[in-house]
Structures are given as structure tokens and as C-alpha cells.
Amino acid sequence: MAEYKLDCLYEACPIPLLKALKQLEKMAIGEVLILHTDHNCSIKNVVEWTKKQGHYIDYVEISEGEWEIYIEKAK
Amino acid sequence: MRIYEKVIKKPWPYWVGGILLALLNISLLLATGSPWSITTGLLYWAAAIMERLGFRPADWYYFNNSYEYGLKAGQGFLFNTYTVLNIAIIIGALIAVLWAKEFKWKRVKNIKQFLFALGGGIIMGYGTRLSFGCNIGAYFSAIPSFSLHGWVFAAFMFVGAWIGSKILFKYIL
Numbered sequence: 001m002a003e004y005k006l007d008c009l010y011e012a013c014p015i016p017l018l019k020a021l022k023q024l025e026k027m028a029i030g031e032v033l034i035l036h037t038d039h040n041c042s043i044k045n046v047v048e049w050t051k052k053q054g055h056y057i058d059y060v061e062i063s064e065g066e067w068e069i070y071i072e073k074a075k
Numbered sequence: 076m077r078i079y080e081k082v083i084k085k086p087w088p089y090w091v092g093g094i095l096l097a098l099l100n101i102s103l104l105l106a107t108g109s110p111w112s113i114t115t116g117l118l119y120w121a122a123a124i125m126e127r128l129g130f131r132p133a134d135w136y137y138f139n140n141s142y143e144y145g146l147k148a149g150q151g152f153l154f155n156t157y158t159v160l161n162i163a164i165i166i167g168a169l170i171a172v173l174w175a176k177e178f179k180w181k182r183v184k185n186i187k188q189f190l191f192a193l194g195g196g197i198i199m200g201y202g203t204r205l206s207f208g209c210n211i212g213a214y215f216s217a218i219p220s221f222s223l224h225g226w227v228f229a230a231f232m233f234v235g236a237w238i239g240s241k242i243l244f245k246y247i248l
Contacts, residue, residue: 010184018244038179040172044086065172065179 001030008037009066016042017049020071024055027073035069043067084175100216107156108147110220112212113164114203116157123152137204191247 006023008016016037023033035046043059046069050057056072104110122132132138132152146155172178183189203209206228208217214232217225 010181010188014240014243015248018240018248022244022248038181040086040175040177061177065177 001032002027003032003034006033006035008035008039008042010038012039013041013045017046020046020050020069024050024071024073029073029075031073033071033073035071036066037069038066040065040067043069046071083171096215097219100219103160109156110212110216111160112157112208112216113161114200114209115207115212116155116161117200118204119146119152119155119157126152 004023004027006016006019008019011019016035016039020033020035027033035042037043037046047057047059050071053075055074057070059067059069062068100111122138125132146152150156169178199209203213206213206224208214208228210228210232213228214225217228
């Protein structure tokens with residue numbers, strides 16, 4: 001399975017969400033997107049949006065104020 | 076530790092923030108006589124800088140004919156309620172982020188981001204002065220005051236946000 005990385009460091013709303021949206025459009029079902037962000041709104045709006053779309057999602061704080069959001073495209 | 080996770084670390088649901096903001100805005104109105112606004116304070120800071128540079132913004136048409144000043148007796152361009160509130164926002168955000176252990180120095184990503192932020196800031200700042208407020212003063216504080224201009228502002232804010240994100244998505248990202 002292919003894995004894509006998306007660098008969203010130093011970027012604020014709505015850039016991380018829109019970037020994720022655009023990248024997910026290009027991906028096939030089952031592929032994983034790893035979004036790297038330091039914007040704490042992203043762990044709310046990106047997570048909520050992808051859940052609503054029905055994709056699988058999880059995130060982890062990799063260091064203080066920095067997160068990796070994992071999105072597996074489900075449909 | 077569970078309470079820390081839930082209250083300090085995890086982002087609050089939007090409805091909790093909404094209720095808290097409403098209660099705080101009501102208390103602010105009770106205490107100071109005017110509801111919350113942000114960019115008016117920034118305008119006064121800019122006017123204070125202009126004064127230091129030798130201009131006389133207090134005599135300008137904008138401040139005297141088209142605008143309800145909002146400054147109370149004894150308040151100047153630099154020392155007023157708006158200044159206190161704007162500094163308090165920054166201090167409050169700093170406390171929240173330190174408490175959640177999420178503080179991080181951020182830098183400019185690239186020159187493109189810098190130029191877009193600068194251009195966007197100028198457009199937004201100019202817009203707030205034409206509409207006499209930002210999404211706080213002319214929207215969040217206007218609608219609970221039963222002012223029609225808040226609803227007009229809201230309608231066009233959503234139109235603007237929709238067009239903006241389309242352009243952003245299609246041409247810039």
C-alpha cells in the first residue's frame with residue numbers, strides 16, 4: 001500500500017484541511033495519508049471532517065505541539 | 076490526570092466555546108458598556124503610531140464624521156479598553172498553550188506564505204474599517220445586539236469564505 005506524506009508545518013486553517021482534501025482526491029482506496037502539522041485546530045477540523053467522510057483516522061502528538069494525522073482512504 | 080486530558084489538553088467542542096464566549100461577552104458588556112471588538116483596537120494602535128510620526132489622525136474625516144469613536148473619557152489611542160482586551164487575548168492564549176504543553180516557536184514556511192499573509196492582512200484590515208469591525212465586532216457582537224448589520228456581515232462573510240476557499244483550493248494550493 002502506498003503511503004503519502006503531507007507537510008503542513010507552520011500552516012494555519014484552512015490550509016491543512018484543504019491540502020488533505022486535495023491529496024485524498026488523488027489517492028486510491030486503502031492508501032494512507034500522513035499529515036504533519038503543528039496547528040492544533042487541525043487535530044479538530046481535519047479529524048472531524050475525515051470522520052464525516054467515512055475515512056479511517058487516528059492522530060498522535062509526536063512532540064510538544066506537533067502532530068501526525070493518519071488518514072486511510074476508505075471510499 | 077484524566078481531568079487534565081479532558082479539560083486542558085483536548086480541544087473543547089464548539090458548543091462549549093460558543094456558550095463561554097457568549098457569557099464572557101455579556102459580562103464584558105455589563106462591565107464596560109460596549110461589547111467585544113478587536114480590530115478597532117488595532118486601528119487605534121496604528122493611529123497612535125501615526126501620531127508619534129507627526130500626523131494628526133484625530134482630526135481625520137474618518138474619525139470625526141463616519142465613525143462612533145468608542146473611546147471613553149480618559150482613553151487615548153494607546154491606552155483604552157481595546158488594548159487591554161487584545162493583550163489579554165494573547166496572554167490567555169499563551170497560558171492555554173503552555174498549560175496544554177503545546178507551545179512551539181513557529182516560523183514563516185516560505186516567501187509565498189509570507190506574501191499571501193501580508194496581502195491578506197492588508198485586504199482584511201482595510202475591509203474591517205469599511206465595515207466598522209471584523210468577525211468579532213461586526214458579527215459576533217452585532218447579532219446579539221439585535222443589529223441588522225451583523226446579519227448582513229454574516230451573509231457576505233460566508234460568501235467570501237466560500238469564494239476564498241474555492242480560489243485557494245483550485246489555484247493556490
